[in-house]
């Protein structure tokens with residue numbers, strides 16, 4: 094587990110190799126067990142495979158986004174959507190100071206997907222910077238649901254270095270948040 098957590102990298106170049114349906118099914122089966130607010134499991138995942146759809150979505154990233162090219166060339170894109178009212182609300186009433194717990198749940202399932210994918214020999218990159226409204230129109234995301242992230246998925250074609258991480262002392266605080 095430690096190995097998977099530490100060795101997983103964001104992959105932005107994929108081999109020209111399809112992902113078997115059984116591999117995707119195994120991936121989604123693992124993702125089902127992600128934790129979520131009240132176990133409401135607010136997520137919906139659109140599996141994008143058609144080259145013309147991947148191209149349309151890739152055009153909605155800015156040219157400067159390092160994931161632009163791989164959004165078009167990845168064998169599969171996962172559009173991570175959710176219903177905001179299905180997380181952090183009880184009978185339609187917001188129950189904490191935060192309105193957007195669905196983002197948290199979608200982050201958790203994204204992490205499960207990326208780690209499980211790595212275990213399967215697949216690489217992934219989470220993409221959060223694109224024209225969300227236009228991408229929702231491409232995918233037919235209905236009112237009441239929102240598209241939050243796209244995960245590009247495929248067999249890695251590069252082995253990127255580990256981006257620098259903060260040291261533990263910089264963010265782990267025992268007993269009290271330190272005065273800085």
Ligand SMILES: Cc1cc2nc3c(=O)[nH]c(=O)nc-3n(C[C@H](O)[C@H](O)[C@H](O)COP(=O)(O)O)c2cc1C
Pocket residue numbers: 101102103104105158159160218219220221222223256
């Ligand atoms: C919420 C979120 C949004 C991200 N959006 C993008 C993106 O739009 N384009 C991109 O190339 N990478 C994106 N990334 C990937 C991060 O850049 C990457 O996780 C980070 O640099 C650490 O590298 P690592 O995943 O290899 O450890 C995103 C990651 C997260 C968690």
